[in-house]
Amino acid sequence: MSKETAIQAGTKNAPERVADPVERGAESSIATVPDLTRNAVDVLPEGRLAEQLKLDRPLRVKLGIDPTTADIHLGHTVVLGKLAEFQAAGHTVVLIVGDFTARVGDPSGRSASRPVPTPEEIEANATTYQEQAYKILDPAKTEVRRNGEWLDMNLADLLRLMGTTTVARLLERDDFQKRMAENAPIAGHELLYPLMQGYDSVAIDADVELGGTDQKFNLLFGRDVQSAYGKPPQSIMTLPILVGTDGVQKMSKSLGNYVGVTDPPDEMFGKLMSIPDEAMDEYFRLLLPQVEKPEAEPVRQKRFLAGQIVDRFHGSGKGREAEQAFDKVFVQHAVPEDIPEVDLSDYLSDGDGEVHLPRLIAGSFGMSTSEGRRLLAGGGVKLDGEAVDAHNLDVPAEALAGRVLQVGKRRFARLSSLD
RNA sequence: GGGGGAGUGUCCGAGUGGUUAAAGGAGAUGGGCUGUAAACCCAUUGGCUCUGCCUACAGAGGUUCGAAUCCUCUCUCCCCCA
Structure with a gap:
């Protein structure tokens, strides 16, 4: 999607966004606060989101994603699912495709700088990412923007942005503290990451920004950047980081412990069956918030979990099919149907x-x-x-x-x- | 600009001239057990035309009968001082 179409898409959606909450009425918005904060780890500043929800207008809820990898996995869907809840409550989601921030690489949770993807990779990833996000988000209530639209700024503008903070503030973050303690390098441009992400919030007038718990620093930093530009600071909400199929490390593609939302049903089912029992509760809570974990022996519970998740991403009934294929191969030791x-x-x-x-x-x-x-x-x-x-x-x-x-x-x- | 330190297999990490394809660990894979869970046990973990051959310890040269280990240059990274 080009810059122009991205902007048009946002404009086109505007009437729907406005119409929704008017029909819903103010009370219902207030009533949704507990629901919207479910599973959240931090909702800051205290009480701010509740006030915002009383405004009786659709909030602009931001999520920034860097198209450094092509595929969305279940870990991403925790935050995306929360955005969908905001949409259901009548709010607008602004999805920032970080084509520019991807050039820096988010230092969050990183013990080293990461390789910069090529512009072609970024572009290709951005496209598939958006498609996959729409498996969860309502496209009609989603505004997609590239942050290259505003971050491709001239030096004068960059100087102004950098002048809004201090080096000490930028170095405060835990990731940098750790790296310095380990004598690991911190590249100069990595310092700019929070500023860039914060400026995204300025550019799109974010009311709320979501992210994983590892994003807390960046999200809070965005508030300061907004203030510096005379905008009301956003509130922030962080959500838990989903553990990978190994049950130990966070789910990530590079660690190979992920379940992609586009994984074929059989593979998705199989991967989910391999998660440790201890991870099941978390998977139920974060991935299937509306589903009760059944009282049963662990295998049954896990089969149910896997089936439900397959259904969610591939359509009702696919979970059952995947389970049958699973039984065929691993219980009956038969040959699966489609093999090369x-x-x-x-x-x-x-x-x-x-x-x-x-x-x-x-x-x-x-x-x-x-x-x-x-x-x-x-x-x-x-x-x-x-x-x-x-x-x-x-x-x-x-x-x-x-x-x-x-x-x-x-x-x-x-x-x-x-x- | 000056001084110091470091670059080893997927990762961490031993190894300072001679059975070193390179200790140990992690991870991964295969087998056993099983619920494709965990735990546990065993095996494998550079490549190949495989009782042998080739390539490997940042890169390029050099010394030596022989180097990951010594020398020279280059590249990269970290720290301290300025």
């Missing part, structure tokens, strides 16, 4: 009509032949469910044609028949 087919002829050694198994495994599952060899030696490779004898690395193609090659519990490939 591998063309055996690609692996025929010249002349003798034999196939070098390590190479076949490597090619079929994207690993090195050495790794394939090791798996073979470790008894992790099966053909039609039977463990493969590791002594014969070269096997006649006829012995493989049409059979199902399996590595571990969950990687399958169907071998083509010979023509």
